[in-house]
Each structure stands twice: as structure tokens, then as C-alpha cells.
Amino acid sequence: MSTFIKKLENKLMPIAGKLAQQPHLGAIRDAYISFMPFIIVGSILLVISSFPSEHYKIFMAETFGQNWANTIEIPFNAIFSTMAIFISFLVAYRLAERYNIDRLSAGILSLSSFLIVTPFLQIENIGTVISTEWLGSKGLFIAMIGALLWTELFTWLIRKNIVIKMPEGVPPAVQQSFAALIPALVILIFALIIRQLFAHTEYQTIHRFIYEFVAAPIRHFGTSYIGAILTVFSINILWSVGINSGSMVNGILRPFWLENQAENLTAMQNGLTPPHVITEQFFDMIWMGGSGSTLALVLAMLIFARSQHAKKVSRLAIGSSIFNINEPVLFGLPVILNPIMLIPFNLAPLIITTVQYLAMSLELVATTTGVYIPWTLPPVISGFIVTGHISGAIIQILNLLIAAMIYLPFFRIIDAQYRQKEQGL
Numbered sequence: 001m002s003t004f005i006k007k008l009e010n011k012l013m014p015i016a017g018k019l020a021q022q023p024h025l026g027a028i029r030d031a032y033i034s035f036m037p038f039i040i041v042g043s044i045l046l047v048i049s050s051f052p053s054e055h056y057k058i059f060m061a062e063t064f065g066q067n068w069a070n071t072i073e074i075p076f077n078a079i080f081s082t083m084a085i086f087i088s089f090l091v092a093y094r095l096a097e098r099y100n101i102d103r104l105s106a107g108i109l110s111l112s113s114f115l116i117v118t119p120f121l122q123i124e125n126i127g128t129v130i131s132t133e134w135l136g137s138k139g140l141f142i143a144m145i146g147a148l149l150w151t152e153l154f155t156w157l158i159r160k161n162i163v164i165k166m167p168e169g170v171p172p173a174v175q176q177s178f179a180a181l182i183p184a185l186v187i188l189i190f191a192l193i194i195r196q197l198f199a200h201t202e203y204q205t206i207h208r209f210i211y212e213f214v215a216a217p218i219r220h221f222g223t224s225y226i227g228a229i230l231t232v233f234s235i236n237i238l239w240s241v242g243i244n245s246g247s248m249v250n251g252i253l254r255p256f257w258l259e260n261q262a263e264n265l266t267a268m269q270n271g272l273t274p275p276h277v278i279t280e281q282f283f284d285m286i287w288m289g290g291s292g293s294t295l296a297l298v299l300a301m302l303i304f305a306r307s308q309h310a311k312k313v314s315r316l317a318i319g320s321s322i323f324n325i326n327e328p329v330l331f332g333l334p335v336i337l338n339p340i341m342l343i344p345f346n347l348a349p350l351i352i353t354t355v356q357y358l359a360m361s362l363e364l365v366a367t368t369t370g371v372y373i374p375w376t377l378p379p380v381i382s383g384f385i386v387t388g389h390i391s392g393a394i395i396q397i398l399n400l401l402i403a404a405m406i407y408l409p410f411f412r413i414i415d416a417q418y419r420q421k422e423q424g425l
Contacts, residue, residue, distance in 0.1 A: 290326030
């Protein structure tokens with residue numbers, strides 16, 4: 001087993017290292033991290049307006065008026081209905097940052113190009129306005145891919161010196177603005193050509209073409225049960241050799257989760273059952289204590305540990321594990337590169353993912369509403385908040401028990417080994 005783990009480490013470590021340093025994936029990940037606080041704030045406001053209690057809603061209506069919920073949801077709607085605009089700017093900004101070129105110009109060019117390829121509507125007595133259909137979660141794929149392509153083209157033009165050069169002594173801000181002039185002209189004309197080419201097809205826009213042929217199939221598979229299992233497996237198998245893989249894998253799949261979450265939020269606003277099981281919050285419910293659902297292991301250690309080493313590790317790890325930080329137990333027991341503990345570390349999340357998916361699909365447990373939460377929110381509380389129902393908390397308690405039972409036999413082997421060493425046997 002140890003030989004297998006060593007081979008796995010040798011194979012995965014170089015691949016994961018290259019992926020972690022890959023500038024495009026890194027730019028997408030950093031863009032979503034930058035935008036995440038605003039998403040969380042919008043979600044908190046939606047929780048306040050949609051808290052699942054009739055007594056609460058009556059109290060709020062009597063205190064703040066009948067339209068209090070509509071008023072408090074304005075920031076939420078403003079953020080979620082224009083999400084693609086922000087991501088278009090942020091991805092380009094973060095990629096330009098990695099290339100050490102003008103970040104603001106890259107971000108503005110990406111945003112401008114995104115708006116150029118987005119369809120307009122003709123409204124009587126108002127005139128031409130941009131269609132809002134693609135400004136929210138449906139436009140995220142084009143926003144991201146476009147941002148990467150426009151920034152690559154902008155970088156190439158800059159590095160080839162296809163720019164207007166200003167005399168020495170001109171302020172740097174002025175130099176940068178004029179340096180971006182020719183690249184901006186080229187990129188915006190290119191975006192316009194793309195718009196006009198697709199206008200003469202049955203799809204009318206590049207948004208609809210990409211959405212139907214690329215984004216929708218990837219989203220369908222990525223947010224299926226098989227996609228969920230592969231996601232959990234990928235994160236855990238990389239963590240098995242010490243690679244912090246959560247942000248890397250999440251950064252790739254988050255755009256597809258976001259659209260499911262947006263549709264769940266819309267359903268909740270309209271008093272309907274959220275239609276999608278797989279969202280980012282589905283996985284937040286799985287990672288109790290962090291990757292590997294190690295809160296279950298720490299709880300088992302607190303109750304059943306006999307060796308002094310395991311007892312000390314469990315006491316040190318319990319505080320951080322409650323807030324989903326599990327480095328103390330991963331490296332303290334250890335779990336990482338431990339052939340015995342890596343079996344339940346990879347198996348437990350797969351089992352509880354299956355249990356939770358089946359429970360939600362069969363409507364035994366409420367699906368996640370799409371509300372965003374900080375990843376450090378403790379389990380059970382998080383389950384209740386993201387589902388808006390007590391069943392979300394109950395399934396997390398059940399999952400903790402299942403995971404603890406999977407971990408326990410393997411932990412006892414490790415604990416007995418430590419016990420023998422401590423007794424000098």
C-alpha cells in the first residue's frame with residue numbers, strides 16, 4: 001500500500017503543481033475569490049428575506065411594511081443578475097496581473113468586448129438596451145473564456161510593441177492609456193466581427209451557440225451524480241498526497257455550479273422547490289471538518305482514542321475542525337501519506353455524497369436553496385442555512401455518524417500502534 005501511495009504521489013504531484021501554476025485557471029480562481037464576499041453578502045440578505053418561518057415573516061411585515069422583502073432583496077438581485085459583468089472584468093484583471101501588464105485596461109477591454117457580443121433589445125419608447133438574459137449566471141462561460149482570450153490578445157499586442165509610444169517625461173498613467181489604444185481598437189473590432197458573424201446564423205449570438213453546444217452539456221454532466229462523485233474523488237485523491245486541491249477543483253467547476261444555484265435561488269424567491277441537487281453548497285455540506293469530512297474522524301478520536309498521541313491530536317484539532325480547517329489532524333495524526341488512514345479518507349466522502357444525493361433526489365431532505373455561506377460555517381448550522389430546512393441539519397448529523405463508523409476501524413489500528421510505542425512494546 002505504501003508503494004502505491006508513493007507512486008501516486010510521484011504521478012500526481014507534478015500534474016497538480018502545473019495546474020496550480022497554470023495562469024488561466026489561476027486567474028479564474030482568483031476572480032471568483034475576489035467576487036465571493038459580495039455573493040455571500042447578497043445571499044445573507046436573501047436568507048433574511050426568505051427565512052423559513054411564517055411567524056418571522058409576519059413580524060417583519062408588521063415592523064417594516066409589506067414590501068420589506070422586496071426592498072432587502074435589491075442588493076441580491078443587483079449582484080446576481082449582473083454577475084457575468086463582474087467576472088468578465090475580474091478574470092481579465094487577474095490574468096493581466098499574472099502577466100504583469102496593464103490590469104485596468106485588460107479588465108475594461110474584456111468587459112467592453114463582453115458587452116459588444118451580448119445582444120441588444122429594441123424597446124418601444126425607450127430605444128436600444130442590452131439584453132439582461134446573458135448578464136447573470138447564463139453568461140458566465142462566455143465572460144470567462146472571452147476574458148482569457150481578449151487578455152491573451154492584448155498581452156500579445158503589447159509585447160509585440162504594437163502600441164502608441166509617448167515621449168519621455170509623460171506621466172505613467174497617460175503612457176498606459178495611449179499604449180492600450182491600438183490593442184483596444186483591434187480587440188473591440190474583433191469582438192464586433194464575432195457579433196456580426198453570429199448574427200447571420202440561426203443562433204443569432206455567440207452566447208446561445210456556446211451555451212447550447214459547450215456550457216450546457218458540461219454543466220449537465222458536471223452537476224450530475226457521476227460528476228459529484230468525480231469531484232469528491234478528485235479533491236480527496238490529491239489531498240492524499242498533500243496537495244490542497246479544493247480551490248483548484250472548485251475553480252474549474254464553480255461556473256457550472258453557479259448557474260444551478262442561481263436557478264435554485266429564483267425558484268426559492270418564487271416559492272417553488274429548488275430544482276437542482278448539485279450546487280457548491282451541496283459539497284459544503286459534505287466537507288464537514290474539511291476535505292475527507294475529517295470532523296467525523298476527530299470526534300471518533302475524542303471518544304475512542306487510547307494513545308496519548310491521538311488524544312492530544314484530537315484535542316488540538318477539534319476547535320479548527322468545527323470551522324472546517326483540518327490541517328492539524330491531516331498532518332498531526334497523520335492522515336496524509338498514511339496508507340491505512342487514506343482508505344477511509346477517500347471512502348467516507350464518497351459514501352456520504354451518495355447518501356446525501358439520494359436523500360435529496362428522493363425529497364427526503366431539502367435541496368440547497370443556492371444561498372452562499374462562508375466555508376468556515378460549522379456543520380449542522382450550515383446544513384440548516386443552505387437548505388432552509390431542519391432536514392439539512394439532520395442529514396449532516398447522519399453523515400457524521402456514517403463517516404465516523406467508516407473511520408473508526410482504521411483509526412483503531414493506528415491508535416493501537418501508537419499505544420504500543422508509548423508502552424515500549
